[in-house]
Amino acid sequence: MHHRAIIAGLSATLGLRAIGAGAQQARAAHDAAPASSSANVHLMAHVPLGHPFTVSGIEMEQELSRPYVYVSRMLGATNSAGFSIVSVKDPAHAKVLLDWTIPDAELHVGYGGMEGKYFKLHGRYYYVQCFQFNQGSPDADLGAIVFDVTGLPDASKVREVGRFHAPKSATATIPGGFHNVFPYKHSDGRALMFATTLSGTYATIFDLEHFLRGDADQGFVSRVPVPYATGRYHDFYIGYDPATHQDKFYGGAQPGGYFVFDVSVPETPKLLTSIIVDRRAIVSAFGRGHTITPTPDGRYVITETEYQYSPLRIFDLKPGLDGKVDAITEPIGAWTATWQNLAHNHEVRWPYIFVSGYEDGLQVFSMLDPAHPTDVGFYRTYDGPHMAGLTQQMVPDSEASLHRGTGSVLNGAWGIDVRNADGLIVISDMTTGFWAFRLDGFAGWNGHRWGMPDISSAQDWDNGPDGAKKGAHARSR
Amino acid sequence: MRLRAALVAALVVAAPSDPHRFALTSTGRVKGASGVVRLVPASSPFGVAVTADGHTTYDLTLTVAGLPDPPSLGAFTAYIAWIATPDLGSVERLGAIAQGRPVAGRTSWNKFVIVVTAEASTRAEKRRGPSLLVGRSPSATMQSFADHPFYNTGAPPF
Numbered sequence: 240m241h242h243r244a245i246i247a248g249l250s251a252t253l254g255l256r257a258i259g260a261g262a263q264q265a266r267a268a269h270d271a272a273p274a275s276s277s278a279n280v281h282l283m284a285h286v287p288l289g290h291p292f293t294v295s296g297i298e299m300e301q302e303l304s305r306p307y308v309y310v311s312r313m314l315g316a317t318n319s320a321g322f323s324i325v326s327v328k329d330p331a332h333a334k335v336l337l338d339w340t341i342p343d344a345e346l347h348v349g350y351g352g353m354e355g356k357y358f359k360l361h362g363r364y365y366y367v368q369c370f371q372f373n374q375g376s377p378d379a380d381l382g383a384i385v386f387d388v389t390g391l392p393d394a395s396k397v398r399e400v401g402r403f404h405a406p407k408s409a410t411a412t413i414p415g416g417f418h419n420v421f422p423y424k425h426s427d428g429r430a431l432m433f434a435t436t437l438s439g440t441y442a443t444i445f446d447l448e449h450f451l452r453g454d455a456d457q458g459f460v461s462r463v464p465v466p467y468a469t470g471r472y473h474d475f476y477i478g479y480d481p482a483t484h485q486d487k488f489y490g491g492a493q494p495g496g497y498f499v500f501d502v503s504v505p506e507t508p509k510l511l512t513s514i515i516v517d518r519r520a521i522v523s524a525f526g527r528g529h530t531i532t533p534t535p536d537g538r539y540v541i542t543e544t545e546y547q548y549s550p551l552r553i554f555d556l557k558p559g560l561d562g563k564v565d566a567i568t569e570p571i572g573a574w575t576a577t578w579q580n581l582a583h584n585h586e587v588r589w590p591y592i593f594v595s596g597y598e599d600g601l602q603v604f605s606m607l608d609p610a611h612p613t614d615v616g617f618y619r620t621y622d623g624p625h626m627a628g629l630t631q632q633m634v635p636d637s638e639a640s641l642h643r644g645t646g647s648v649l650n651g652a653w654g655i656d657v658r659n660a661d662g663l664i665v666i667s668d669m670t671t672g673f674w675a676f677r678l679d680g681f682a683g684w685n686g687h688r689w690g691m692p693d694i695s696s697a698q699d700w701d702n703g704p705d706g707a708k709k710g711a712h713a714r715s716r
Numbered sequence: 717m718r719l720r721a722a723l724v725a726a727l728v729v730a731a732p733s734d735p736h737r738f739a740l741t742s743t744g745r746v747k748g749a750s751g752v753v754r755l756v757p758a759s760s761p762f763g764v765a766v767t768a769d770g771h772t773t774y775d776l777t778l779t780v781a782g783l784p785d786p787p788s789l790g791a792f793t794a795y796i797a798w799i800a801t802p803d804l805g806s807v808e809r810l811g812a813i814a815q816g817r818p819v820a821g822r823t824s825w826n827k828f829v830i831v832v833t834a835e836a837s838t839r840a841e842k843r844r845g846p847s848l849l850v851g852r853s854p855s856a857t858m859q860s861f862a863d864h865p866f867y868n869t870g871a872p873p874f
Contacts, residue, residue, distance in 0.1 A: 317744060343804060345743035345847050346831060374859040375827065375852065377804045 276618040279679040280601065283663070284333035285620075286325060288312070288672035291641060292629060293319040296354035296419075296584075297595075297654035297667035299327070300364070301697045307336070307391050308656070308675075309366050310667045311352035318344040320351025322368050323673075326392055330663055330675050337394035339386075341370070341378065348376035349416070354474075354654070358422035359700035360430050360447055363389045365400070367432065371416035380404050382417040382434060385450070401450060403457055405436055415439070422447065423477040424698045426486050426707035431460065431505060433488065435472040440465045442472045442490060444505050463488050463500050463508045470495035473545075474530040474584070477502065480537045481692045481706025487511065487537060491528030496566075497542055499556065512559030513566040514542070532587045535691040539571075539609050541585055541592055547648045550575035551582050551594070553609050574612040576602045579625070581648045586657045588684040589691050591615060593664060595652035598625060601666050601676060616678055620668040621651030628669070641670070659684045659697050740780065740830060740851035746789070751780035751849050753830055758822060771824040778810065778819040778830060780849060789846070792834035797821075798843050800829045802856050812838040827856040 276282070288294055293315035299308045306328040314320045321340040327333050341347065349372035357366045366386045372378045382405035390396025405416060415438035422432045430447040441462040449458030465472060475490040488500040488508065496515035500508040514528075530543040533556075542552045550573035558564045574592075576582060576599035586593045592612070594602040600620035606612045624643035628650030654667040662681040666674040686693035686705070693705040740751030758765035758773040765773040778797050786792040797810040797819045810821040813832065832849035 343847065345745075346804065346829065346850055348852075375802045375856045377802070379803065 277616040280616040283330040283675040286673040291670040299656040314351040349373035354419040369417040479704030493527040535694040572610040595655035597651040740849040749782035794838040
C-alpha cells in the first residue's frame with residue numbers, strides 16, 4: 240500500500256479532519272529515499288554520552304552568556320542515574336563539563352533521572368533534576384534534587400542545595416518520584432515549580448524561594464487536580480496569556496486527556512476547558528494524555544500520546560475557552576514524521592514546532608495553518624534498528640539488545656530544546672547522546688516578530704511573562 | 717574450585733523459585749562474579765524465632781564466587797559483605813569474605829539488601845568502597861499495586 244494512502248487511512252481511523260497534503264508528499268518522498276537530514280538542517284555537534292538507554296530529557300539555559308545544556312541520565316546498564324552538563328559555548332565543539340551520578344547508583348532500582356529544568360532566583364541559577372526510583376530502592380521517595388549551578392563553567396562549583404521528597408505521593412501510600420517539573424515565573428512575581436508524579440492524580444505547585452530557604456513543607460502552594468481523578472499528569476506546560484491576563488496550566492493526563500487550568504491564583508486553580516473523550520478516555524487514542532504545548536497565544540495546543548502510530552494532534556481550544564462546548568473532543572489537525580513510529584516531546588516557537596521524534600530524530604514542522612501542518616526539516620539522530628526501544632516489560636537496567644524488532648519504538652530522540660536568543664537547537668537521544676543543530680532561516684525567536692506574544696517554554700526570570708501587567712496578581716508579602 | 721563455582725552458579729539459577737534463596741548479581745564493576753544467599757529460620761526453643769517486638773529472625777549464609785583478588789580493583793585488600801535496609805537507611809557489617817568460605821549472619825529485617833564491597837581493610841566497619849555484588853531479599857521486591865503500569869494505562873513512564 241502506498242504510504243500516502245496509509246496515512247490517509249490512518250487519518251480516517253483516528254478521526255482526523257486533515258493532514259497537510261504537503262506534509263504527506265514530503266513524507267512519502269523521504270520514505271522512498273531515506274536520508275539522514277534535510278538540506279536546511281545543519282549539524283553543529285554530536286557528543287555520545289554513554290550506554291544506550293541512559294539518556295533521557297534535555298534542558299538548555301536561554302542566556303547566551305550561560306551556554307549550558309543539562310541532559311538527564313537514566314540508570315541503564317551502567318548505573319548512570321543523574322545528569323550531564325554540556326557546554327555549547329562553541330556549538331561546533333560542544334563538550335561535557337560534568338557527569339553527576341547519584342551516590343550508590345548501582346544499588347538503586349528504577350529509571351533514574353528523567354527530566355530536568357533550570358530556574359533563576361535572586362541572581363543565582365539552579366538546576367532541578369527529577370528522579371524516578373522504584374519502591375524498595377534507595378531514594379524511592381526522592382522527587383528531585385536542586386543544584387546551584389551559578390558557578391559554571393567550573394563544574395567543581397556545582398553543589399546540591401536541596402531535595403524534593405515525594406513520600407506518599409500516590410493515591411495509595413507509595414512514593415514515585417517526579418517525572419517532570421516546570422519552573423514558572425508567575426505573573427505575580429513568584430518563581431513557582433509545578434511537579435508531577437506518575438502515581439498521584441494531581442500536579443503539585445511549590446514556591447521555589449520558600450523551598451530554598453528550607454521551609455518544612457518544601458514551599459508547597461497547592462495542587463492542580465486531574466479532573467475526575469481519572470489519571471496522572473505526565474508532562475505539562477505553564478504559560479501566560481496576555482489577552483486574558485491569566486497564567487494557564489496545560490496538563491496531559493493518562494488516562495483522562497488534556498486539561499487547561501487558570502492558575503493566576505495558584506492557591507486555587509480553576510478548570511478552564513478540557514480535551515477529553517468522556518469515559519472512553521482509557522482506551523481512546525488521545526485519552527492517554529502525555530505532552531501538551533500551547534501556541535504563544537494559547538489558542539491551539541499540540542499534544543502527544545505515547546503509543547506507536549500516534550501522530551501529534553492539534554486542537555483548537557477556542558470553543559472550550561469561549562464556553563461554547565463543555566469539552567473539546569476532536570482535533571483539527573495532525574502531523575507525523577513516519578506513520579510507523581512515534582513523536583515524543585516538542586517545543587513550540589510559532590509557527591515552528593521542534594520535535595524530538597524518537598526513531599525519527601529531530602523533526603521540524605510548521606503550523607502556520609494549524610489544520611494543515613507542513614514539513615520544514617529533519618535530521619535523523621537515531622540510526623539504529625526499528626523497534627528496538629524500551630518496553631514496559633523490559634527492565635531498564637538490563638543489557639540493551641538493539642536488535643530490530645526486539646522492543647518498541649521508544650528509542651532515539653527523547654528531548655529537545657531551543658534557545659530563543661540565537662535559534663540553537665539541542666536534542667537528547669536515548670542511544671546516540673547529545674546533538675546540536677541550526678536551521679536555515681531560524682536565527683532566533685521572538686513571538687512579537689511573528690505577531691504573537693513572546694511566550695514560550697523559555698521563562699523571563701528577570702522580568703516575568705510578556706504582557707503581564709506589573710503587579711496584576713502581585714501578592715502582598 | 718571449578719566445581720564450587722558451578723555449584724554457586726546452579727544455586728543462583730535456582731534462587732528465583734525459592735523464597736529462602738536469592739541471588740547476588742554483579743553491579744557491572746566485575747564480570748563473572750555472583751553470589752547466593754540462603755535464609756533459614758533461626759533456631760528457637762519456642763518453634764519460631766522472633767525478636768522482642770515480634771519480627772521473625774533468620775540466619776543467612778552468603779556464598780560468593782568469581783571475585784578477583786581485591787588489589788586488582790585498586791587500593792583494596794578485602795571484600796566485605798553488608799546487610800542494609802532497602803533505602804540504605806541502616807547498614808550493618810556481615811563479615812569479610814574469604815574465598816571458599818561462606819559468610820554467616822542473622823537478621824530480623826523484613827526487607828533487606830545484601831551488598832558486597834571492596835574495602836581497604838578486612839576490619840572495615842563502614843561501607844566506603846565500590847559495590848560489586850548486590851541482591852535483594854524476595855520480600856523486598858513486593859510492591860504496592862498502586863503504581864503498577866495498569867494504573868498508568870500500560871504506558872511506559874516517560
